[in-house]
Amino acid sequence: MLLAAIDWHILWQRIFHPDHVFVLALWRTIYISVCAQVLGVVLGLIGALMRMSRLLPLRLLSGLYVLIFRGTPLIVQIFFVYFGANLLFGVALIPRTVHFGLFDMDGAAFAGIIALGLNEGAYMREIIRAGIDAVDKGQLEAARSLGMPYRLAMRRIILPQATRFIIPPLGNEFNSMMKNSSLVFFIGVTELFGDAEIRYSTTFKPVEYFLAVAFWYLVLTTVWSVIQAQIERKLAASERGDELSFRERVAAAWLPSGMRVRGTP
Amino acid sequence: MSSNGPIMCASDVVKRFGRLEVLKGVSLDVHAGEVVCIIGPSGSGKTTFIRCINHLEKIDSGRIEVNGHLIGYREAKGRFIEDSEVNIARQRCEIGMVFQRFNLFPHMTALENVIEAPVRVRKVPNVQAIREGEALLAGVGLADKRDVYPGKLSGGQQQRVAIARALAMKPALMLFDEPTSALDPEVIGEVLDVMKKLALEMGTTMIVVTHEMGFAREVADRVVMMDDGRIIEEGPPRHFFEAPREERTKRFLSKIL
Numbered sequence: 001m002l003l004a005a006i007d008w009h010i011l012w013q014r015i016f017h018p019d020h021v022f023v024l025a026l027w028r029t030i031y032i033s034v035c036a037q038v039l040g041v042v043l044g045l046i047g048a049l050m051r052m053s054r055l056l057p058l059r060l061l062s063g064l065y066v067l068i069f070r071g072t073p074l075i076v077q078i079f080f081v082y083f084g085a086n087l088l089f090g091v092a093l094i095p096r097t098v099h100f101g102l103f104d105m106d107g108a109a110f111a112g113i114i115a116l117g118l119n120e121g122a123y124m125r126e127i128i129r130a131g132i133d134a135v136d137k138g139q140l141e142a143a144r145s146l147g148m149p150y151r152l153a154m155r156r157i158i159l160p161q162a163t164r165f166i167i168p169p170l171g172n173e174f175n176s177m178m179k180n181s182s183l184v185f186f187i188g189v190t191e192l193f194g195d196a197e198i199r200y201s202t203t204f205k206p207v208e209y210f211l212a213v214a215f216w217y218l219v220l221t222t223v224w225s226v227i228q229a230q231i232e233r234k235l236a237a238s239e240r241g242d243e244l245s246f247r248e249r250v251a252a253a254w255l256p257s258g259m260r261v262r263g264t265p
Numbered sequence: 266m267s268s269n270g271p272i273m274c275a276s277d278v279v280k281r282f283g284r285l286e287v288l289k290g291v292s293l294d295v296h297a298g299e300v301v302c303i304i305g306p307s308g309s310g311k312t313t314f315i316r317c318i319n320h321l322e323k324i325d326s327g328r329i330e331v332n333g334h335l336i337g338y339r340e341a342k343g344r345f346i347e348d349s350e351v352n353i354a355r356q357r358c359e360i361g362m363v364f365q366r367f368n369l370f371p372h373m374t375a376l377e378n379v380i381e382a383p384v385r386v387r388k389v390p391n392v393q394a395i396r397e398g399e400a401l402l403a404g405v406g407l408a409d410k411r412d413v414y415p416g417k418l419s420g421g422q423q424q425r426v427a428i429a430r431a432l433a434m435k436p437a438l439m440l441f442d443e444p445t446s447a448l449d450p451e452v453i454g455e456v457l458d459v460m461k462k463l464a465l466e467m468g469t470t471m472i473v474v475t476h477e478m479g480f481a482r483e484v485a486d487r488v489v490m491m492d493d494g495r496i497i498e499e500g501p502p503r504h505f506f507e508a509p510r511e512e513r514t515k516r517f518l519s520k521i522l
Contacts, residue, residue, distance in 0.1 A: 139368060141321055142368035142370070144321065145357055147434060150350055
């Protein structure tokens with residue numbers, strides 16, 4: 001049996017007794033993904049607002065941004081952000097270590113976050129723009145008829161409503177982000193995938209280490225999908241005008257869709 | 266009715282959508298405290314006209330003044346330049362608008378809908394805005410719905426909240442764009458009652474685009490008939506409904522009454 005070739009002990013250890021090096025790698029994957037996603041949302045929002053601007057240069061810039069970052073491979077972008085500045089301009093744009101007040105960050109991890117965030121922003125721009133477009137046109141008219149200037153109407157009326165169209169695809173984007181973050185291993189960041197890669201190269205047991213790392217990615221994405229489901233539930237509830245308590249919302253997230261919590265005896 | 270100048274003064278307003286001329290020179294004055302009902306077949310430009318009054322549509326020529334301020338444009342050396350966003354917004358504070366499809370903000374409660382613009386635009390202190398907002402909701406008979414989201418309100422209730430929301434800015438002029446057209450027949454009355462109260466008891470200056478002839482007859486000081494982008498006849502409701510001059514008006518009224 002081929003399965004007998006697997007060293008189950010290693011797999012077992014990797015899953016149930018992770019060492020501190022592994023935990024650090026897991027932590028890197030999480031913070032790189034979260035930071036890059038936050039950066040992506042911010043860039044996407046700026047891009048979407050630029051896209052709707054009256055000024056042609058802003059619209060063109062926004063279009064160019066999406067063209068480039070959606071049109072080239074992520075791995076190329078990561079290399080360019082990390083090595084590109086040095087090679088093109090002869091200066092280290094991103095230092096070996098980046099200082100943020102109390103804590104330091106590995107320069108490569110920082111570059112990875114920037115690259116993943118830039119790439120993500122291009123996709124988020126489209127998602128956010130579609131979300132804003134999906135809000136009923138009458139909402140902006142109502143806000144403006146009340147004397148609200150465009151920016152205020154956007155911030156108070158349109159964007160809060162657009163979020164309910166943006167959140168579901170945003171969740172999917174974050175799911176991809178956690179997996180795509182493995183690419184930063186190629187600029188030398190030891191995150192989940194990198195950890196597995198290094199161990200396999202010293203033990204020559206690829207199947208065990210990659211099975212284990214696949215398991216951990218699955219844990220991350222599964223935990224996230226539960227969180228995502230809860231957020232979407234809450235959004236749906238507020239749209240229905242139901243005022244669910246926290247306990248009811250948690251319960252609602254676990255019940256099959258269509259089943260109502262409130263009013264059931 | 267006040268004798269000093271009109272609150273709203275439109276002269277020779279022309280509006281085109283592409284090659285289609287929707288308003289072909291509309292002139293209308295509305296004085297303080299006056300209620301003007303605009304009637305006419307669909308596609309006659311009545312909705313477009315009142316949307317021009319608060320610059321939701323840009324006019325192509327002519328001029329509209331509200332409270333003596335030119336709407337949407339600045340006059341410089343005999344030319345009209347579109348006004349800045351901020352100035353247009355300021356002018357709109359003087360003009361309340363009620364839409365056919367209510368357009369309440371669904372992510373805010375009834376009270377939050379009403380106080381949003383006073384607090385954010387007029388910078389009214391929260392406590393005062395809430396007090397006034399509650400009074401307005403009480404005025405439209407919805408004091409008990411202050412913390413309810415629009416999704417849980419009936420169409421008639423939503424439209425009454427929308428009226429309270431527009432009134433919260435203390436506008437000099439209220440525009441109603443077919444306020445009862447999207448409502449179920451049984452709740453039309455409650456909205457019309459609120460509008461009647463505004464007109465008769467509070468002396469609100471109103472321009473109402475409507476198909477409710479009963480309302481026009483009872484409440485309007487003047488009825489204006491529009492057809493094909495022009496005002497073809499206007500007059501006090503008695504004369505208008507009982508002895509219309511124009512053939513087109515007679516035909517329209519015979520169909521609708």
